[in-house]
Amino acid sequence: MLLLGNEAIARGAIEAGIGVATCYPGTPSSEIPDTFFTLYQEAGFYFEYSTNEKVALEVASGAAISGVRSMCTMKHVGMNVASDALMTLAYLGVNAGMVVINADDPSLFSSQNEQDNRYYARLSALPMMEPTTAQEMKDMTVAAFDVSEKLKLPVILRTTTRLNHLRGSVTFGKRRPITSKGSFKKDPFHYVAIPAVSRNLHKILAEKYDQSLQLSEKSEYNRMTGTGKCGIVTNGVSMNYVQDAINDLGISDKVTLLRLGFSHPMPENLIVKFLKGVDKVLVVEELEPIMENEIRSIAQSKGIGIPIKGKGDNLFPQLFEFDPGLVRKTIASYFDVPDTSPQPVEVTDVPELPGRPPNLCAGCPHRAMYYAIKKVYGPDAIYPSDIGCYTLGVLPPLSMADIVICMGASVGSSCGIAAATDQKVVAFIGDSTFFHSGIPGLINAVHNKHKFTLVILDNGTTAMTGQQPHPGVDTEPMGVDTTQISIESVVRGVGVEHVEVVNPLQVKKAVAAAQASKDFDGISVIISKELCPLYARAIKKARKVRPFYVNQDKCTHRLDCINYLACPAMYLDDGKTMINENLCIGCAVCAQVCPENAILPLKN
Amino acid sequence: METKRIVFVGVGGQGNLLATRLLGEACLAAGIPAVVSEIHGMAQRGGIVESALVMGDATSPIVSEGEADILVGFEPLETLRALNKCNQDTVIIVNVHPLPPFTVAIGQGVYPDVDKALETIRNAVSSLIALDGDELAAKAGNPLSLNMVMVGALIGSKSIPLDGDVLKDTISKTTKQAFLDSNLKAFDFGIAAAHSPLDPSKSGIKS
Incomplete structure (x- = not known):
């Protein structure tokens, strides 16, 4: 299988x-x-x-x-x-x-x-x-x-x-x-x-x-194969690259390969036996030179002086993953055997290609909340963010993430920024991340009287990783018996006095909630509550709505829709703002943002 | 057996992961060792989706720069972007229907001219098979069957040792009844398109 x-x-x-x-x-x-x-x-x-x-x-x-x-x-x-x-x-x-x-x-x-x-x-x-x-x-x-x-x-x-x-x-x-x-x-x-x-x-x-x-x-997972004088040590996915390289280079008779699958503790006796049979060693491991350093240490303690290399110039990088070509080329150059790698095509006349970064989906409620917050707080407020789909808001034109460290850090880092500056701070955290590690930060903010606004983007699921449930999710439709925990109760329970729950797709209400949070002196929380549209579709709770279109007679090309929302369903065609009706899910946020009321639902 | 390294590129939602997986299953059914590589996470968020199928005795799941035997491009811009995976002997199969990224809509870049792009690709490699996969998928009755068109074109190109019957069998086993007819039709359209591809200089596609 x-x-x-x-x-x-x-x-x-x-x-x-x-x-x-x-x-x-x-x-x-x-x-x-x-x-x-x-x-x-x-x-x-x-x-x-x-x-x-x-x-x-x-x-x-x-x-x-x-x-x-x-x-x-x-x-x-x-x-x-x-x-x-x-x-x-x-x-x-x-x-x-x-x-x-x-x-x-x-x-x-x-x-x-x-x-x-x-x-x-x-x-x-x-x-x-x-x-x-x-x-x-x-x-x-x-x-x-x-x-x-x-x-x-x-x-x-x-x-x-x-x-x-x-x-x-x-x-x-x-x-x-x-x-x-x-x-x-x-x-x-x-x-x-x-x-x-x-x-x-x-x-x-x-x-x-x-x-x-x-x-x-x-362990059967620590094995030595071959009897050649060229020693190679490897682990994990790199083992595939090494095996393919040995075959492609036709050097299996020259190599002794030590594969470490039971990789900690390292099998010292086996390594000594390996070192004694080879002239020089190349360690093929992604990221840190851990095996390399430990093998070198074993060699030193046994008085074995052969070269043991892994990371370095003309060898393997310490950053980023390997690939089969890199491993083949490095093995070939280290052991001085001819490399037969094909050459990538050289193309000189390719124009500069536009990027295709991942984007918040059409109809994503995060985009709507970002709009409301930015409308009230402007571009100069500091927007600490967290780990989830909403981190995609970092890219322009949304530009709604200023610092991301780790799960839950939006809240803790906001406490520090609020304490150390006079800048306005609005933090964003997802629902699953809030339960994961946002709550201790919020308790800290309440207890130590930090002044900022926390927006909890509650889309009812752990969206980024594939719609897993979390403590705030009603799991009954999945046939699982759990207790659903209300984010609002948790937030009120830890002592936040200014709490508002809004549907971000209702733009005026979301903007009003943002304004109220700005006017409040102290820690405030906005719970932005609307299902992830992908998840809603998956659990068959998506509302049937009509997609929207741009009435070209009314559109004056201010491009507020495109510049402030950056919805992937919208595009420009010969200067005209258009909506791709196959992508539009009818969230109607752009229609509420358009100053000319030029965006309307399609008639059936 | 001889190793064949196939790279698939496309945009989230085009179904290239499913196509790759299907081919992997078909290899297994045909007794050919295969390993598939996928990248998850961005598939539904409009980003680039790249996958690979390595057939034969190699065990590495990914394909390095210049080492693809075949590049199956579901979208012209992404095919152009993935040219670094190709060498002069690479066979490229490309769907000429463009999907401009959002960056173009907000003026952060210009979508390249598709005809020129095809010309560039044709000059770079020995074999280019161009087809309007979206049109064929629509003709098959389901725009989402683009991935089956592309799989069909790959089989029709005769660049891998898998025949259409094994694929049809695998498609039949893995497809929901409601989509089976259109998927099989799309697959056949893909095979036919590989036999009489578009003339890249006259694709008639405007970006």
């Missing part, structure tokens, strides 16, 4: 008999929980979209300590959120297998940074495994549960975007029966991490580290 890498991981978890799966969705990891979501009721395990990654990890750890196999999935920056729990969970350990899926994003396809989370394995002393193919994403998931159970430690399975989003052939294995109920056995002097207990637990973790090193030495 052709499976997406993420589907293969989900299949692996089910073959391993998981009883509990948790997550916070985030590209490129989201299809793992989404696959669980479609399967868990039938398969008979417990699954939840958790509030954030830290909570997700804690839920999964509670289950694994209670003897139920669990999986927790997240993107790389989610691991930052979860890491507080992870570091001490490593001390506590688990009783049933627990696998943490960590999806890194080299080249930042969909992230705010490209941190290399292999460091988390070093920081936590936990085992890490790195698959290479779709088949391995399934198989290694099963194997990771076994390793975890042997060591009584959570195991981190690290992927990168290219693995999560490749599709490859996967042969299924047998399913182990699912055990979804265990029992928590009291042992406070093991599970209560007070200093006196943790000192002992740290010793235990050190012993387990030695055991994991032994497993790594023997």
Whole structure:
């Protein structure tokens, strides 16, 4: 079967008999929980979209300590959120297998940074495994549960975007029966991490580290192939590029290839054996020179003086993902073999091409709220933003994002900007992000009397990552029994006095709410409430409305619609403003913005 | 077997991910090793969507600059932008129907002249197959079947070792009944278009 890498991981978890799966969705990891979501009721395990990654990890750890196999999935920056729990969970350990899926994003396809989370394995002393193919994403998931159970430690399975989003052939294995109920056995002097207990637990973790090193030495995923004098070490997706390069260059007889799939702890004895058989070594790893430095350190301790290279001039970059051509060229030049790469075409007469950045969809309620806020606060107010579709508002002509750091930071950073400047501050945060990590910032703002406006863009779903539910969503239509939490109650509950809920598609009301927030002296919150139109369509709640058109007799070409809204359904044709009726969903915001009332619904 | 590296470029909503996946499934059905690469996240937000299919013994899921054996362009501007994936032996299959990006509407750029663009492409590579995929999809009865037209054109170009029957079988297995007829029709139109492509110098398309 052709499976997406993420589907293969989900299949692996089910073959391993998981009883509990948790997550916070985030590209490129989201299809793992989404696959669980479609399967868990039938398969008979417990699954939840958790509030954030830290909570997700804690839920999964509670289950694994209670003897139920669990999986927790997240993107790389989610691991930052979860890491507080992870570091001490490593001390506590688990009783049933627990696998943490960590999806890194080299080249930042969909992230705010490209941190290399292999460091988390070093920081936590936990085992890490790195698959290479779709088949391995399934198989290694099963194997990771076994390793975890042997060591009584959570195991981190690290992927990168290219693995999560490749599709490859996967042969299924047998399913182990699912055990979804265990029992928590009291042992406070093991599970209560007070200093006196943790000192002992740290010793235990050190012993387990030695055991994991032994497993790594023997792991089938750490293997050496070939007997040539050219040594290559690689991991993860790069293994594919290396294999293809060796075949394309026809150098398999010259190479000894060491592939590290059980990549932390690094198998020291195997590495020494490898180093002793080769003349020079090239380490092929994306992002940080982690294997390179550790192998160099092993070589130094054993008095092995051969060249060991990876990052550097004419070698591999430390930034961004690799590709097969880069790996082939670098291997060819490092080992001095002829490279047969085809040359890209040289085209000199291509004009400068217009960009095609992603844009808020036609009819997106975020665009309408941006319009209302900008109308009242103008271009000079500071607009801290957050992580979600609405971050796309950074691009002109909207230009409605001035600072984005991480999930929830719109609120915290606004506190600082408001405290440190006399500038007006209006922060934007999505509904899912608000629950994820916006609430502590808002409590801080109320308690410490910061003065700014927080706009919560409540579109009823986690839109950017694929319409997952969050605590504010009514999940009944999905056949899931959860308690829906009102954002307004939370906001009022933490003590915000000035709160308004508006439908941003009603432009006058949205502008009035923006004005009232500006006039209020203190922290104010506007909840901009309107379903994401894609989500509305998906749950069949989209209203049937007529698309709009521009009455050319009335249009005076002020272009307010295009300049202030930048809706992708609008375009200029020979200077005339036009609406693409196939894209227009009839939100009517442009009709309310047009000073000439020239935008009208199409007649049937 | 010989490796074939195929790159697909298009715009969110044109269905190139689905087309790539379908071809991957067809490879599997035909016993040809295949790996597909997708980029998710921007597909519904009007951005560029690129995917790849690598057939044969290679295991790398992505295709480097200059290394595409075939480029299937769902849109002329994006095909032009992806020319760096091609070498002089690359076969390019292009839908000549332009979808101007929003940046053009707000005056941040000019959409290139399609005829000139096709001329540029034709001069750069050995083989160019141009077709009006949107028109053929509409003729098949469903504008959303553009991706089936493009898959048909790829099969019709005979540049990969997959025959139409395997594809039709895969399409039949994976398509909702309501769209099956139009999808199969679109696929056949694509095959026919590859056999008698548009003359790029006379596409008659205005950007």
